[in-house]
Amino acid sequence: MVFATTPTPPYTAVIFTSLRTPGDHGYTTMSARMEKLAAAQPGYLGIESARTGEQGITVSYWVDEAAAAAWKQVAEHLLAQERGARVWYTDYRVRVATVTRDYGPAREDGHSPRPGRSH
Amino acid sequence: MVFATTPTPPYTAVIFTSLRTPGDHGYTTMSARMEKLAAAQPGYLGIESARTGEQGITVSYWVDEAAAAAWKQVAEHLLAQERGARVWYTDYRVRVATVTRDYGPAREDGHSPRPGRSH
Numbered sequence: 001m002v003f004a005t006t007p008t009p010p011y012t013a014v015i016f017t018s019l020r021t022p023g024d025h026g027y028t029t030m031s032a033r034m035e036k037l038a039a040a041q042p043g044y045l046g047i048e049s050a051r052t053g054e055q056g057i058t059v060s061y062w063v064d065e066a067a068a069a070a071w072k073q074v075a076e077h078l079l080a081q082e083r084g085a086r087v088w089y090t091d092y093r094v095r096v097a098t099v100t101r102d103y104g105p106a107r108e109d110g111h112s113p114r115p116g117r118s119h
Numbered sequence: 120m121v122f123a124t125t126p127t128p129p130y131t132a133v134i135f136t137s138l139r140t141p142g143d144h145g146y147t148t149m150s151a152r153m154e155k156l157a158a159a160q161p162g163y164l165g166i167e168s169a170r171t172g173e174q175g176i177t178v179s180y181w182v183d184e185a186a187a188a189a190w191k192q193v194a195e196h197l198l199a200q201e202r203g204a205r206v207w208y209t210d211y212r213v214r215v216a217t218v219t220r221d222y223g224p225a226r227e228d229g230h231s232p233r234p235g236r237s238h
Contacts, residue, residue: 002174003136003212013134013216015178017122017167048136050169050176055121057169057176059134065219085224093122093223097132097216100184104212105204 004046004061009099011045012062018084018092020054027088030080037076043067054090061099068096123165123180128218130164131181137203137211139173146207149199156195162186173209180218187215 020027038044038060045061062068071077084092139146157163157179164180181187190196203211 002138003210006214009214013132013214015132015134015218017178019121048174048176050171050174052169052171055167055169057167057178059136059176059178089224091122091224094221095125095128095132095218096220097218099134099214099216101215102213105208105210 003104004048004059006045006061006099006102007063009102011099012065012068013097013099014060014062014068015095015097016056016058016060016092017095018056018058019090020051020056021088021090022054025087026083030083030088034077034080037074038071041067041071041074043070065096065098122223123167123178125164125180125218125221126182128221129183130218131184131187132216132218133179133181133187134214134216135175135177135179135211136214137175137177138209139170139175140207140209141173144206145202149202149207153196153199156193157190160186160190160193162189184215184217 035047038047043063044067045063047058047060049056049058051057060068060071062071072081154166157166162182163186164182166177166179168175168177170176179187179190181190191200
């Protein structure tokens with residue numbers, strides 16, 4: 001994983017900050033499966049993830065809040081959430097946000113080029 | 120760092136995803152200094168950060184977009200940004216977002232309790 005390729009704002013970011021419990025308990029397998037499953041959902045844009053010790057941050061990007069909400073309700077994802085709260089995570093926060101502005105060093109606006117746009 | 124203590128939405132999240140260059144080159148000192156300086160700014164709510172190898176995600180939270188924009192323009196932070204683009208980061212993305220909804224396991228809405236609210 002490097003950077004998610006996201007379009008011109010607005011789009012939706014789901015910021016998931018977590019504290020892991022010790023041990024794997026099937027976490028690695030589930031995590032890989034959920035990334036693959038998320039990527040197959042309508043409106044999925046990309047995912048970015050990092051972990052320092054037990055502290056993890058995963059940001060998933062979606063075309064809109066409806067797409068993010070639909071992903072939350074996918075059956076297999078609901079099971080993972082339930083197991084996450086019970087087994088994998090000591091604590092977590094989910095923040096659903098609307099990205100209004102983005103930029104990076106390469107291009108002033110930081111998103112993928114679109115034909116016909118002039119900057 | 121654990122979880123940022125954030126109020127009832129809306130508030131602003133600045134998602135900074137980065138790829139580090141090899142070596143420290145003063146990064147650790149600057150990073151600690153910037154966290155301290157950010158925490159002293161008006162409208163600062165908190166920060167969450169994680170890193171896997173060269174890939175880092177830092178999310179800073181602000182009362183509104185104006186507070187986040189003011190922090191971007193603080194003189195010492197401008198110098199750090201300039202040095203970051205030149206020395207510390209191979210690449211990065213900044214995404215400014217409005218958090219519209221949040222939750223966690225402890226309380227359904229995941230934010231700090233406020234007197235007089237009924238949920």
